[in-house]
Amino acid sequence: QTGIGFWLRAMFGNPATTGSGDPYTHVFRVTKSQPSLVLEQQYPDIPAYEKFNGCKVNKFSFTYGGDTELTANIDILGAKRTVGATSFASPLTALPLLKFSNFQGTIEEAGAQLAIVTEASLNADFGLDGNTYTIGGNGCRTDLPEGILQVSGSIKAFFADTVLLNKAVNNTKSSLKFKFTSGTHSLQFFMEEVIFQQTSPGIESEKGIYINLPFKAFYDSGAGGSAIVATLVNGYASYATV
Structure with missing residues (x-):
């Protein structure tokens, strides 16, 4: 519940934060450029410290549903790697390990909660250009320019009626909110403007019929001004950087 805020800042930049005490509300929106990070992987018993300069988040994704642990996958590209015997930043601040789980998740479509979804996924691809090696650059990337953000995902639901299928067939704009x-x-994660892609329901077993609906989120005229808005409410006061 605390650590995910730093990854959201890495993707979207500083949030708009409100609140004078626990809970604080941090709202992250898509910006024109991503922050650049310095990351370090530590092996203090050896000792060895790998430092990665010029890092940016390239992709972010997660799938939830079922009884497994809820985890996110974060793909990172960097510019330079160096190995040293001491840490570049010390001492470090330990963050409390507070988790969200699958059982705490809900999904809203067009403002109404969906009770028929068995699995959902969300993907954000920032389209970084990793092929920016230059002559005389000593094998390091000189830049990591962002591409066009692609937000997509899918929901798997019991085929109880044709409401969602008809929205896909008719190309009807809707909205999705994934919340824990x-x-x-x-x-x-709120996607104000979403289009479902057409698929046909399938019989996976004798127990029922399911429909898998991929979707794409975008920004056209939504009041939030962003293809995706992430809102984190926790006890951490500020994720802003100078």
């Missing part, structure tokens, strides 16, 4: 709630803390 733990007490007063929460994490949500």
Whole structure:
């Protein structure tokens, strides 16, 4: 619940934060450029420290549903790697390990909660250009320019009616909200403008019929001004950088 805020900042930049105490509300929106990070992987018992300069998040994804642990996949591209015997930043601040789980998740479509979804996924591809090696650059990337953000995903649901299927067939714009709630803390991803892609329901077993609906999110005229808005509510005061 705390650490995910730093990854959201890496993707979207500084959030708009409100609140004078726990809980604080941090709202992240798509910006024109991503922050550049310095990351370090530590092996203090050896000792060896790998430092990665000029890092950016290239892709972010997660799938939830079922009883497995809820995890996110984060793909990172960097410019330069160096190995040293000491850490470049010390001492480090340990963050509390507070998790969201699959059982705390809900999905809203067009403002109404969906109770028929068994699995959902979300993918954000920032389209970084990793082929920016130059002559005289000593094998390091000289830049990591962003491409066009692609936000997509899918939902798998019981085929109980044709409402979602008809929206896909008719190319009807809708919205999706993925939310995880733990007490007063929460994490949500809101996509104000979404189009479902056409698929046909399938019989996976004798127990029922399911429909898989891929979707793409975009920004056209939504009031939020962003293809995706991430809102994190937790006890951490600020994710802003100078």
